[in-house]
Amino acid sequence: MGQVLINGLYSGVQYALIALGLTLIFSLMNVMNFAHGQLYVLGGFVTYYVYGVLGLPFVVALLAAGITLAVVGLLFDILFFRKVLARSARDESTMLLATGTALLLDSLFIIFFGEKHRGVPTVISGVMRISNNIFLPYSRVLIIIISVAVIVFFILFMKYTRCGRGLRAMAQDREAAKLMGVNVDRYSMFGWALAAMLAGLAGAMLVSVSGVNSGLGTWLSIKAFIMVMIGGAGVISGAIIGGLMLGILESFGSSFLPGNQYLAIFIALIIFLAIRPRGLLGRQ
Amino acid sequence: MRFTSAVRKVSLGMLFLACLWSASAVMAQDVIKIGVLGVMSGPAASWGLVNRYCAEASANMINAQGGFEIGGKKYKIEIVSIDDRNDPKVAVSGAERLIHEEGIRYIIGPNIDPTSMAIVPTIEKGAAISIPYAFSKKLFTPPAKNSILGMIASYQAGPVIYKYLQDKRGIKSIAFVARNDSESLNQRDEGVLAAKALNLNIVAASDSYETGTTDFFPVMSSVVSSNPDLLVISGAAPADTPLLIRAARELGFKGIISTETAQDAKVISELAGDLANGFISVGGASTPAIRSSYMEEFIKNYEKVAGEWNDEAGTKVYALEIILNTIKAAGPAALTDISLFMKAIDTFSMPNPYLKDNRPLRYVGLGDFTQRRQISVPMVVTEYQNGDFQTLFVGEVAN
Structure with a gap:
């Protein structure tokens, strides 16, 4: 049971990192970014080349992945979403655009990175033996620590900085924020960069444990949506809780309902949404 | 002046016609189209892409020699690939396109049971043959007859x-x-x-x-x-x-x-490193201890097509080679008439060009499917050690 819980917490903190970016975009621009999993994958590939191929330190690879993905997020906003949002008020337009960008990225990944699963050497080797039946590799301990640090930094940033307050104001009421002098275009751009960076960092960390391949994005996007739906769309604390819950549910499902864990998770999700359609902490 | 202009126009016209003629002569060269249908996107993309890269690399080698000779005539080989996304519905529409739009009779793939089973009615109706990399015995056992297993199950x-x-x-x-x-x-x-x-x-x-x-x-x-x-x-x-x-x-x-x-040593090395030492899997013809110089040449061509070698290709290198050589044995009519191809299966045999020992490459499957519906890919059992596969032993399906 202890191993199951630890496995769940490990997955959960990474999922929380992925869900944070997705929920940030949704709260700022009401955009369901179906390409969020692909951003994660891109972060993994950047790390693969910087850390695995070029042999630079892992910290450099993390920074490279974060910066690259922030730029990609900016380009997403400037080249695609801002233009479509300016011309169409329909949610379907951005949903189609997000699906299109996901497919585009999937194809580009295959062309540029190939079909193979990529991995990098373990950052820290060795396994921590917590008890006779509970193991935790040090590489996972490192990822848990970095993930929690990034989440805490993100929360503090959103709460105590001028930029974070601006983003929260936009998330609450975009028009009111605009009237209060918030430069919504600039903040939207920043929100995209931040969200993409979070996904990229998650991918960068995961590549050292799980590796990455061109086709992972869609399934990760689906998982990210499950987390956001559990926690409540557009709420930061909801994304964190949703991520942790999915990680723990997966872990328990693997142990006690082998082969049927996702069937059970989806059934539970349907029942849960029927009772509480806005998720645990979602807005009315 | 007018005369000079007329000469120039006639010369240009002749040059244009000459170009057109030479172009049409090139285009008129006979082509054999071979389909590759398999998963080429998503987490399992490597399965279908390796099939595609193998077929393209083999086709490039054949075309570089001027084509493949059947009945005294040389044919260029053209590979037409379709991604079925491991989705049976997409596989069926892909098979329909290959057979009815491209006129293809021989298809390499698909990669899994659901997609391979899904296209069976399409290939039977369209008089085509598929070489799936899926293991369901229903695909290869009578009354099924249009699928030939491309690897060891x-x-x-x-x-x-x-x-x-x-x-x-x-x-x-x-x-x-x-x-x-x-x-x-x-x-x-x-x-x-x-x-x-x-x-x-x-x-x-x-x-x-x-x-x-x-x-x-x-x-x-x-x-x-x-x-x-x-x-x-x-x-x-x-x-x-x-x-x-x-x-x-x-x-x-x-x-x-x-x-x-089949697995890839580089992927294992990157993700598991020395923790994978002692891991046992089934490979093809790619381990240095057993591969021929022709296989070495194939690996170079594969790297040109795909960018890097993949050990999975060692088990998937055989499909195009055996399809073409069986058609050759059955005669040019087998290019469009698969019944001739099926008749040739029972007696067909050629030296395996990818292995040093040149053991026979033929069709087997009598033991498992009661008919010859499997390529006699050698069963190369390998053990991973420090970044490479070592051959433990080479077996084969008996009959």
Whole structure:
């Protein structure tokens, strides 16, 4: 049971990192970014080349992945979403655009990175033996620590900085924020960069444990949506809780309902949404 | 002046006609189109892409020699590839396009049971032959006759590997873990039957993981706790295998790990490193100890097409070569009439160009399918050691 819980917490903190970016975009621009999993994958590939191929330190690879993905997020906003949002008020337009960008990225990944699963050497080797039946590799301990640090930094940033307050104001009421002098275009751009960076960092960390391949994005996007739906769309604390819950549910499902864990998770999700359609902490 | 202008116009016209003629002469060169249908996107993309790269690399080698000769005439080889996304509906529409729009009679792929089964009515109606890399016996056993297994099936490799490990390494207990899809679960069930036949103690056979899983600690925690001598990863995708191995080793598993599917040494090396030493899998013709100079040349061509070598290709290199040589043996009419191809199957044999020993490359399957509906791909059982596969032994399907 202890191993199951630890496995769940490990997955959960990474999922929380992925869900944070997705929920940030949704709260700022009401955009369901179906390409969020692909951003994660891109972060993994950047790390693969910087850390695995070029042999630079892992910290450099993390920074490279974060910066690259922030730029990609900016380009997403400037080249695609801002233009479509300016011309169409329909949610379907951005949903189609997000699906299109996901497919585009999937194809580009295959062309540029190939079909193979990529991995990098373990950052820290060795396994921590917590008890006779509970193991935790040090590489996972490192990822848990970095993930929690990034989440805490993100929360503090959103709460105590001028930029974070601006983003929260936009998330609450975009028009009111605009009237209060918030430069919504600039903040939207920043929100995209931040969200993409979070996904990229998650991918960068995961590549050292799980590796990455061109086709992972869609399934990760689906998982990210499950987390956001559990926690409540557009709420930061909801994304964190949703991520942790999915990680723990997966872990328990693997142990006690082998082969049927996702069937059970989806059934539970349907029942849960029927009772509480806005998720645990979602807005009315 | 006018005369000069007229001469210039006539000259230009002649030049244009000459260009047109030479272009049409090139275009008129006979072409054999071969289809590749398989998963080329998503987590299992490497399965279909390796098929495609193998076919393209082989076609490039043949075309560089001026084409493939059938009935005294040389044909250029053109590969037409379609991604079926491992989706039976997409596979059916892909097969329809290859057969009815492209006029193709010979298709390499698909990669899994659901897609391979789904296209059976289409290939039967369209008088085409497919070379699937899926193991369901229904595909190859009468009344089915249009599918030919392109590799060694898990139920053929499994018993051989388990017996070898039982005799040479003294394994007594076995556990299985499989991906939660019909193909892998079917392979696991076949493995369980084979283990029972060898009187091995099956300590775990119900654990599975979902497609797209990146953290295998949860599923491996359960399997490793059963402490088997041999842990079999059934139907493992090359992307998942090293992660499963790594999770098992990090959880303290000391026994042997094996799979019956082809893997790639570089992927294993990057993701599992030395933790994968001793891992046993089934390869093709790619280990240096057994490959011929023709295989070396193929590897170079493969690298040109795909950018880098993939050990999975060692088991998938055979399809185009044997299709073309069987058509050659059956005569040019077999290019459009697959019944002639089917007649030639029973007696067809050629030296295996990819192995040093040039053992016969033919059609087998009488034992498992009661008819010859399998390419006699050698069963090269390999062990991973420090970044490379070492050949343990080379077996084959008997008949």
